[in-house]
Amino acid sequence: MCPSNTQTHAPGGTSELGSEDGGPEFDRGSHASTTATTASLSSRIASLAVCFEEDRREPYGPTVAEEPSDYYDSEGDASEEEEEEEEVEITEEEVMRLLDQQEPPFQVCSRLFFKQLPSLRLRQLTRQQLQQFRSTGFVIVDNFITQEASARIHSDALLLHRQGAFQEASALGVNDSNSKSYTDRRARGDSLTWLHVGRPPATNPTFVSLLMTLQELQGDLQQVMALRHRSAEYQLSYYPPNGAQYIKHRDAFPDSGAEEHQRRVTAIVYANPSWTASDGGKLRIWPPKTEPVGQAASPSASLSSFSPAASTCASPCASTAVHHGYHPQPGSGRGAPSSDSGSIWEQGSDTTSVRSEASCAATLRSEHGSQPGGSACGEAPAATSSLTELRRHPEDGGPTNGLRTSTDDPAAVEYAEYGGQAVIDISPVAGRLVLFLSGAVDHAVLPNFSARVAVTAWCQ
Ligand SMILES: O=C(O)CCC(=O)C(=O)O
Numbered sequence: 018m019c020p021s022n023t024q025t026h027a028p029g030g031t032s033e034l035g036s037e038d039g040g041p042e043f044d045r046g047s048h049a050s051t052t053a054t055t056a057s058l059s060s061r062i063a064s065l066a067v068c069f070e071e072d073r074r075e076p077y078g079p080t081v082a083e084e085p086s087d088y089y090d091s092e093g094d095a096s097e098e099e100e101e102e103e104e105v106e107i108t109e110e111e112v113m114r115l116l117d118q119q120e121p122p123f124q125v126c127s128r129l130f131f132k133q134l135p136s137l138r139l140r141q142l143t144r145q146q147l148q149q150f151r152s153t154g155f156v157i158v159d160n161f162i163t164q165e166a167s168a169r170i171h172s173d174a175l176l177l178h179r180q181g182a183f184q185e186a187s188a189l190g191v192n193d194s195n196s197k198s199y200t201d202r203r204a205r206g207d208s209l210t211w212l213h214v215g216r217p218p219a220t221n222p223t224f225v226s227l228l229m230t231l232q233e234l235q236g237d238l239q240q241v242m243a244l245r246h247r248s249a250e251y252q253l254s255y256y257p258p259n260g261a262q263y264i265k266h267r268d269a270f271p272d273s274g275a276e277e278h279q280r281r282v283t284a285i286v287y288a289n290p291s292w293t294a295s296d297g298g299k300l301r302i303w304p305p306k307t308e309p310v311g312q313a314a315s316p317s318a319s320l321s322s323f324s325p326a327a328s329t330c331a332s333p334c335a336s337t338a339v340h341h342g343y344h345p346q347p348g349s350g351r352g353a354p355s356s357d358s359g360s361i362w363e364q365g366s367d368t369t370s371v372r373s374e375a376s377c378a379a380t381l382r383s384e385h386g387s388q389p390g391g392s393a394c395g396e397a398p399a400a401t402s403s404l405t406e407l408r409r410h411p412e413d414g415g416p417t418n419g420l421r422t423s424t425d426d427p428a429a430v431e432y433a434e435y436g437g438q439a440v441i442d443i444s445p446v447a448g449r450l451v452l453f454l455s456g457a458v459d460h461a462v463l464p465n466f467s468a469r470v471a472v473t474a475w476c477q
């Protein structure tokens with residue numbers, strides 16, 4: 018018998034289990050990136066068909082063992098063979114739920130990370146940010162791009178939108194017989210256009226720079242985890258100010274690295290200058306449970322792992338998990354609830370190519386002639402792309418990665434509880450990057466009331 022329900026939700030659509038061409042395309046914005054094509058996930062999904070059938074049969078009638086014996090008398094009969102080959106249609110939500118029951122998704126996706134790290138040559142992320150990402154399945158990095166770059170992306174996106182370059186995401190799946198997901202504008206209210214390197218509109222200098230930055234980010238990730246392609250899918254999205262939302266979903270099935278075309282990391286860069294709390298449009302994430310196998314998971318396990326009480330925030334550096342606007346210092350031990358998750362970065366890693374906290378601060382002091390503060394160490398250690406050159410330094414003023422105590426702060430990142438589960442609500446403020454494991458982190462975009470622009474990279 019299959020285990021009982023979990024809280025995983027994926028809107029709409031059906032999945033054909035056991036079909037030869039693999040599983041469903043889970044996210045309608047994707048170019049089949051979440052299609053299960055290789056043995057591992059496909060066979061797991063195929064095995065779900067049996068499980069699901071049992072689940073479905075149980076409330077209505079006898080189990081197989083209780084069937085009358087003549088039920089199987091037709092062995093070898095053509096009609097029974099047909100029956101055996103019959104595809105079982107279940108929703109993507111059910112596929113995800115059953116996969117999650119087989120193994121916690123964070124656990125599956127955690128196997129993407131290398132155990133031994135080579136020398137790191139990081140351009141966009143710090144070691145601490147990567148540590149946070151590995152420990153919790155997500156990380157938030159403020160000032161990933163500058164306010165100026167965000168403003169340019171925002172205005173260029175709105176211009177493209179006026180020129181008709183965007184398509185409603187909910188309309189994209191309408192003629193796609195493979196999946197009926199997200200065809201409801203109420204479930205997904207954004208419009209999107211794909212950014213293909215070297216092709217308009219990605220040839221616009223604003224997007225060229227951003228894509229370079231994102232490729233450098235991917236380069237950083239590739240040093241610590243299994244990512245197949247240096248390139249990725251890049252999507253420019255626009256949420257109109259009419260309460261548009263994207264209901265709870267996950268971008269990919271949990272994948273430990275066996276799948277050729279599975280999304281593994283979602284990286285969202287927000288480009289919304291002057292965002293206010295009343296603009297809504299927050300990204301809500303459900304932090305994945307990160308307990309070691311066999312340990313009971315409490316609904317607030319992830320929440321407690323980020324308790325602000327443990328953070329001194331002495332050096333704001335990377336913005337990571339927060340509690341009502343707190344940005345705890347990565348590497349403080351918080352946010353590493355899994356017993357083995359905190360150690361990989363300390364073993365056998367090169368330290369010469371990555372600036373330590375101390376050297377980061379020293380460098381900024383000498384470069385800018387002032388004391389480090391704000392988001393100093395959260396800045397890129399060896400950035401080269403043009404957007405990165407424009408990054409905000411702490412002395413520039415404006416938003417910092419420091420402690421934020423007011424929930425009215427439009428940039429605050431807030432913990433909440435929703436349906437008995439810990440969630441984190443993240444404002445889509447200009448320059449912010451949110452990085453998470455595509456196969457492990459459920460998320461949603463809350464109703465939005467201002468022109469909201471983001472660029473998402475899905476790395477495979
Ligand atoms: O824009 C966001 O904050 C998230 C969008 C999203 O979840 C998606 O496009 O899959």
Ligand SMILES: [Fe+2]
Pocket residue numbers: 266267268460
């Ligand atoms: Fe998503």
